[in-house]
Amino acid sequence: MTALPPFQTVLNEHSAAVMAILRGAVGRDGAEDCFQETFLAALRAYPKLEDDRNLRGWLLTIAHRKAIDYHRANGRKPVPVADPAELAAPNGMPEPDDGLWAAVGALPPKQRAAVALRYGSDLPHNEIAAALGCSPEAARRSLHEGLKRLRKELA
Amino acid sequence: MKTLETTIDEFTARAAEEGLLDVAYTTVDSPFGPLLLAQTRRGLVRVGLPNQDAEELLVDLSERVSPRVLEAPAELDQARRELDLYFEGKLDHFDLPLDWRLSGGFRQRVLRAIDRIPYGQTRSYTEMARKAGNERAVRAAGSACGSNPIPLVVPCHRVLRTGGALGGYGGGLPMKRALLELEGVLDESPGS
Numbered sequence: 001m002t003a004l005p006p007f008q009t010v011l012n013e014h015s016a017a018v019m020a021i022l023r024g025a026v027g028r029d030g031a032e033d034c035f036q037e038t039f040l041a042a043l044r045a046y047p048k049l050e051d052d053r054n055l056r057g058w059l060l061t062i063a064h065r066k067a068i069d070y071h072r073a074n075g076r077k078p079v080p081v082a083d084p085a086e087l088a089a090p091n092g093m094p095e096p097d098d099g100l101w102a103a104v105g106a107l108p109p110k111q112r113a114a115v116a117l118r119y120g121s122d123l124p125h126n127e128i129a130a131a132l133g134c135s136p137e138a139a140r141r142s143l144h145e146g147l148k149r150l151r152k153e154l155a
Numbered sequence: 156m157k158t159l160e161t162t163i164d165e166f167t168a169r170a171a172e173e174g175l176l177d178v179a180y181t182t183v184d185s186p187f188g189p190l191l192l193a194q195t196r197r198g199l200v201r202v203g204l205p206n207q208d209a210e211e212l213l214v215d216l217s218e219r220v221s222p223r224v225l226e227a228p229a230e231l232d233q234a235r236r237e238l239d240l241y242f243e244g245k246l247d248h249f250d251l252p253l254d255w256r257l258s259g260g261f262r263q264r265v266l267r268a269i270d271r272i273p274y275g276q277t278r279s280y281t282e283m284a285r286k287a288g289n290e291r292a293v294r295a296a297g298s299a300c301g302s303n304p305i306p307l308v309v310p311c312h313r314v315l316r317t318g319g320a321l322g323g324y325g326g327g328l329p330m331k332r333a334l335l336e337l338e339g340v341l342d343e344s345p346g347s
Contacts, residue, residue, distance in 0.1 A: 007224055
């Protein structure tokens with residue numbers, strides 16, 4: 001068994017992705033809190049982690065749960081989403097406009113997370129599934145439902 | 156709008172508050188180059204010299220102490236201050252709690268004996284072997300010095316060969332010579 005890398009390495013490599021997803025999922029203000037809660041929970045559990053092959057998926061799973069907690073605590077109301085400039089895709093995708101992200105922010109949590117993970121962080125379906133803690137089929141379905149709803153809202 | 160760096164700093168502070176910081180580390184400047192300082196809740200556990208690979212040392216700490224390793228400069232303020240003063244020649248005794256867990260048995264006994272050598276004085280490897288309880292284990296005493304996880308603070312640079320030859324040093328002989336000059340043991344023309 002190989003040893004776990006120092007937690008600082010994990011933090012350096014994945015903090016930007018976790019923050020991007022949280023901004024998409026709960027908006028800018030909530031993202032700060034959720035970020036702290038995500039990494040504190042991760043740090044607490046870290047020494048007992050048995051499989052470190054998908055640290056990113058593991059962190060995104062925790063982030064997703066923290067985002068759901070946040071929405072529950074805030075009465076599931078739609079939240080303002082991040083400034084699209086901050087969500088600018090690292091791979092040079094065109095920046096979505098305000099209306100689109102507002103509509104994403106108004107989606108039910110699972111759909112919103114699936115859309116944010118797919119288009120905010122450019123994750124493939126299996127990683128979205130890992131992050132959401134569901135099967136790839138369920139992840140695909142959430143994404144599909146989310147997109148369908150967005151098309152209707154924005155038509 | 157907070158930057159990600161600020162948010163990470165806040166996270167590290169909270170991790171420390173909640174007792175989750177098993178190994179805190181930072182990098183500090185010295186006249187010889189950057190030093191890695193790492194400490195646990197017990198005390199200073201590792202000093203990495205400029206010629207040692209900091210990444211490797213952190214991986215080693217992750218394996219041997221705990222993977223909860225975070226960069227937390229504020230936690231090491233006292234160690235940094237004392238080392239700064241030492242390099243300026245204004246401090247002749249470190250007052251830092253130490254964590255000895257990275258060395259065991261005979262090696263740890265040798266290092267604890269070295270820790271008691273006063274500033275500006277030297278001892279031989281043979282004396283250190285005797286203090287650690289086995290006068291004949293001179294070679295083992297030498298290798299204990301070589302593996303010292305807390306150099307500078309545990310002053311293995313004060314241990315010389317019988318007769319005064321410098322012996323070895325993990326940070327390189329020029330550094331050992333410079334430290335002994337700083338402490339006034341060697342003058343400008345170093346002994347062989």
